[in-house]
Amino acid sequence: MPHFTTALRRGHVRRSPRDLTVDALLFLLAVAYALAIASSSTPAAPEPGLDWTRPEPVAGVLACGLLWLRRSRPVETACALIALSVPFGTAAGAMVAALFTVAVHRAPRTTLIVYAAGLLPAATDPLLRPDPAMPGFQYFVFGTVVQGCAVGWGLFVHHRRQLLLRVASEARLRAEQAQTRAREEVAREMHDVLGHRLSLLALHAGALEYRPDAPAGDVARAAGVIRESAHQALQELREVLTVLRAPETGERPRPTLADVHRLVSESCTAGMRVRLVKDAPPAVPDLVGRTAYRVVQEALTNVRKHAPGAPADVRVTGGAGEGLTVEVTNPPPGTRSAVPGHAPAGQGLAGLAERVALAGGRLEYGPGRDGGWGITARLPWP
Incomplete structure (x- = not known):
């Protein structure tokens, strides 16, 4: 996480192959939209093609290039493209892609603010570039719906990712709780088993220390009990540890x-x-x-x-x-x-x-x- 934050501040985000594919696809869609708008707004010329001396194609190229910054600077990129889309319609496609990115990577409140600012080009475009085939109000509604669909899709992706992160966090928490319960169970088993055996050892060892002049038969009997108790303690401890290391082999025999x-x-x-x-x-x-x-x-x-x-x-x-x-x-x-x-x-x-x-x-x-x-x-x- 610290490396990611540092890269984010420097404006560099490591992209996976899937991210690169999505970025390339959005870039190509924005380029296609910019070419379509630039072609429709270019006056008839004796030779086909775009007039690169006009500012619209240049603005479209600049807007499409800004899309490569959308992951590291989503809000800044969206605001720049909104400002660029007011005078130049060729930047509108890139702006919609930037709004989608803001909805995916930022909080819903930030997304709504940027979306409200994104309605400015839809409101000013009929005034700056009127289209006789589409009244201004219809154009504004169309632009609002298109941007709303992009933002709604981005919010869906955002909430889905948050849900997956929450599910993964809860699964990790349940796994940790299960491990804690397993450790507590093993600790109780070890305490019960070893406490019983070691208390027998202490009892007989203390008796030998308290009665050093005991008959040889009693000493041998106590030593035999100590040896047997130590052997059983080691055996039962080995069984508990075996279950701890390989729980899939089954539980050890439980007393009744x-x-x-x-x-x-x-x-x-x-x-x-x-x-x-x-x-x-x-x-x-x-x-x-x-x-x-x-x-x-x-x-x-x-x-x-x-x-x-x-x-x-x-x-x-x-x-x-x-x-x-x-x-x-x-x-x-x-x-x-x-x-x-x-x-x-x-x-x-x-x-x-x-x-x-x-x-x-x-x-x-x-x-x-x-x-x-x-x-x-x-x-x-x-």
């Missing part, structure tokens, strides 16, 4: 409500005390089941991070027509915890609330009366 048992089992294997109460039919809609799984996953991850050593209760209840309710609660952490200290708060709950809202539900969370913490998600189930 039936996978909550496996999630609780992994947490118990990692040393957590989790009790699962599931009172919901297995035929849960995919979106509802996947969201419920993510709620349990994020809640258990937060328990490991912020309340190490505390037990957790997971309750999944509901049915078709009444909705699905997922509750995860935990009491305050005990005085003796597997991992000393508390992890800093992150953005997991905000992302989880957005995920639940996208599923049509609502998420509630906060401290309990006993000083613990609870998360409740209510999801629609038609």
Whole structure:
């Protein structure tokens, strides 16, 4: 755009082959009109041809030459040709082409002002060059209609181009929004997957650091869990990135409500005390089941991070027509915890609330009366 503006100010516009074809066609039409007007106004001579000593043919040539400036200077070119068309009728054809260019490349308000000025030759021509075959009023109406058709055609092209630009801009905006949603979805998936796996790693690594004198069997068991969790984290991260790089290959397998048992089992294997109460039919809609799984996953991850050593209760209840309710609660952490200290708060709950809202539900969370913490998600189930 800066190069185009600079070229425009210098009076040079790079023309495509199509632009050159249109310019040449308008130039030839203007030349043909100028020759026709000059021939009809030339007195009878012993030799056929134009009398180039008269000003009309010269003015027509000058007017046609000015058309090559119509793209870089449309308003200035149109005004010059309007002024030239008042004394010389041979410039009228070029003036009409310039009016068309103004309508295409300038705002409608500017076009109407130039069009109003373009009516001056149509009003003065019957006075300067009366034609017995056509009364002055009819000539004025004819000139107004011809110029109006050129301006109307130019306005149609102008609005069509503006519409195409608007459609392209909206399409680009929709593409950017789709990319943003895809990035947010991948970010949520990575947070859910890696947050769960890495919290297991931190739990076992912290236990090894806290109990360096643990029996060799416990150390080996914890090291095995760390290795397995790291391997699964890398595998799931690879799957997410594969979908991100090649979305046309299909989505990665999504968890369902039936996978909550496996999630609780992994947490118990990692040393957590989790009790699962599931009172919901297995035929849960995919979106509802996947969201419920993510709620349990994020809640258990937060328990490991912020309340190490505390037990957790997971309750999944509901049915078709009444909705699905997922509750995860935990009491305050005990005085003796597997991992000393508390992890800093992150953005997991905000992302989880957005995920639940996208599923049509609502998420509630906060401290309990006993000083613990609870998360409740209510999801629609038609």
